[in-house]
Amino acid sequence: QKEVEQNSGPLSVPEGAIASLNCTYSDRGSQSFFWYRQYSGKSPELIMSIYSNGDKEDGRFTAQLNKASQYVSLLIRDSQPSDSATYLCAVNFYILTGGGNKLTFGTGTQLKVEL
Amino acid sequence: DAGVIQSPRHEVTEMGQEVTLRCKPISGHDYLFWYRQTMMRGLELLIYFNNNVPIDDSGMPEDRFSAKMPNASFSTLKIQPSEPRDSAVYFCASSLVPRGPTDTQYFGPGTRLTVL
Numbered sequence: 701q702k703e704v705e706q707n708s709g710p711l712s713v714p715e716g717a718i719a720s721l722n723c724t725y726s727d728r729g730s731q732s733f734f735w736y737r738q739y740s741g742k743s744p745e746l747i748m749s750i751y752s753n754g755d756k757e758d759g760r761f762t763a764q765l766n767k768a769s770q771y772v773s774l775l776i777r778d779s780q781p782s783d784s785a786t787y788l789c790a791v792n793f794y795i796l797t798g799g800g801n802k803l804t805f806g807t808g809t810q811l812k813v814e815l
Numbered sequence: 816d817a818g819v820i821q822s823p824r825h826e827v828t829e830m831g832q833e834v835t836l837r838c839k840p841i842s843g844h845d846y847l848f849w850y851r852q853t854m855m856r857g858l859e860l861l862i863y864f865n866n867n868v869p870i871d872d873s874g875m876p877e878d879r880f881s882a883k884m885p886n887a888s889f890s891t892l893k894i895q896p897s898e899p900r901d902s903a904v905y906f907c908a909s910s911l912v913p914r915g916p917t918d919t920q921y922f923g924p925g926t927r928l929t930v931l
Contacts, residue, residue: 734919743906743922744858788858802871803848803920807857 706806723789819923840909
């Protein structure tokens with residue numbers, strides 16, 4: 701059973717601070733890792749993807765991957781009230797036979813950025 | 816591009832009735848996914864298709880659930896008969912064929928299903 705674990709939160713941070721979201725996964729064969737943001741009542745939207753160990757930066761967002769420890773994290777710098785949402789971690793184990801693109805999602809961490 | 820289109824956006828039905836949810840993937844995308852999201856279980860993959868062929872339906876909860884993809888631009892998820900515990904938001908997503916390990920999945924707006 702492939703699992704993805706996240707702290708459900710809520711994680712509260714003041715405006716302008718760094719928000720740190722964490723995710724662990726059980727399957728060592730996992731190859732691709734994604735962070736989706738989901739506003740209340742809306743659909744998930746991709747904000748970051750990462751495939752290799754280390755850091756990947758995109759604007760105020762940084763994804764960090766450590767395959768040896770089986771964790772992936774998302775840092776949001778200069779947090780804004782508009783960042784308040786649920787952040788879903790998703791992990792892919794590439795299925796070679798027949799092609800595959802299957803994602804397993806965590807239950808999400810709710811982030812609240814306070815004024 | 817229009818993005819993934821789902822209909823209806825909201826569905827309220829009574830227990831025992833048949834429910835059909837519809838999805839139009841992004842043009843040119845080869846993969847189509849059906850997910851269900853609840854507070855208790857989060858976002859769960861029900862089934863996915865590659866080039867209209869079902870690849871993995873291990874997430875389909877019961878025989879009451881069925882999904883079809885008759886062509887590249889249309890898919891349905893049917894629940895017959897529906898039960899109150901089927902109440903959830905159902906998302907459809909699509910993606911391209913991955914050149915590497917995977918590719919981005921784009922989600923539709925979802926269908927909020929309430930079974931009374």
